[in-house]
Amino acid sequence: MDEFTHLVIASRRFLYPWATPASTPEAYARYLQYCRRQSVCACLVCRKKDFRIIGVCNLSQIFLGNLKSAYLGYWVGASFAGQGYMTEALDLVLSYAFEKLMLHRIEANIQPGNANSKALVARIGFRMEGFSPRYLKVAGRWRDHERWAIHREEWTESVRGRCS
Numbered sequence: 131m132d133e134f135t136h137l138v139i140a141s142r143r144f145l146y147p148w149a150t151p152a153s154t155p156e157a158y159a160r161y162l163q164y165c166r167r168q169s170v171c172a173c174l175v176c177r178k179k180d181f182r183i184i185g186v187c188n189l190s191q192i193f194l195g196n197l198k199s200a201y202l203g204y205w206v207g208a209s210f211a212g213q214g215y216m217t218e219a220l221d222l223v224l225s226y227a228f229e230k231l232m233l234h235r236i237e238a239n240i241q242p243g244n245a246n247s248k249a250l251v252a253r254i255g256f257r258m259e260g261f262s263p264r265y266l267k268v269a270g271r272w273r274d275h276e277r278w279a280i281h282r283e284e285w286t287e288s289v290r291g292r293c294s
Contacts (some may be wrong), residue, residue: 131158133183136173137207145210147269148244151186151205169193171226175206175219187223189236198234200227206266211246220254221289228282235282239266239275246277255288256280 138145138153146150149227152158165172169192175185185206185273192200202223206216227233248258256278264272280288 131155134150137183137185139196141205143207145162147271148241148247149203149205150269154259164176170278171223171231173219173223175204175215177210177215177245179263183207184215185219187216187219189223189227189231190232192233192289194231198232200231200233200236201234202237204244216250217253222244228285233282235279236285237277239277241268241273242276248278251278251280254280255284257284 135153135155135158138151139291142153152161161172163171165188169190171192172191173187174183175187176182177184186204188203189200190203193255202214202220204220204223224236227236237259238247240251242261257280259277259279260274261274263274265275266273
């Protein structure tokens with residue numbers, strides 16, 4: 131918990147207004163409770179060389195049955211941004227989503243001004259599907275979001291294209 135909350139506190143200015151992760155022990159406990167839901171797959175992103183926590187990737191509202199979809203959320207600590215860690219982490223999470231959970235579609239909702247996040251999902255094969263005004267409450271305000279998504283077949287093609 132301490133490593134997680136210290137990373138959030140150190141990254142607060144970098145993350146605002148895009149994300150407001152748990153920054154207190156109480157908020158972290160609520161986050162862990164949320165992560166225990168069957169419809170959530172929460173992953174700490176840790177650096178290989180020292181296993182230091184550098185961010186988070188979440189699949190939420192995982193729907194099985196005919197829908198086979200989920201929502202993707204993620205953030206990275208300020209000192210680890212722009213180094214390729216999240217590209218690798220999202221590839222792993224999408225591999226799990228499409229190959230193990232057998233999902234068909236993953237959606238990421240991104241605020242229009244978050245150029246880094248949009249570039250990240252575009253790099254791994256997501257496409258923008260639309261715009262939702264006042265879609266999600268972040269940092270106490272309803273904020274507009276762009277809907278980005280990827281289907282299993284698109285992800286497979288994207289991975290092939292990056293590996294060749």
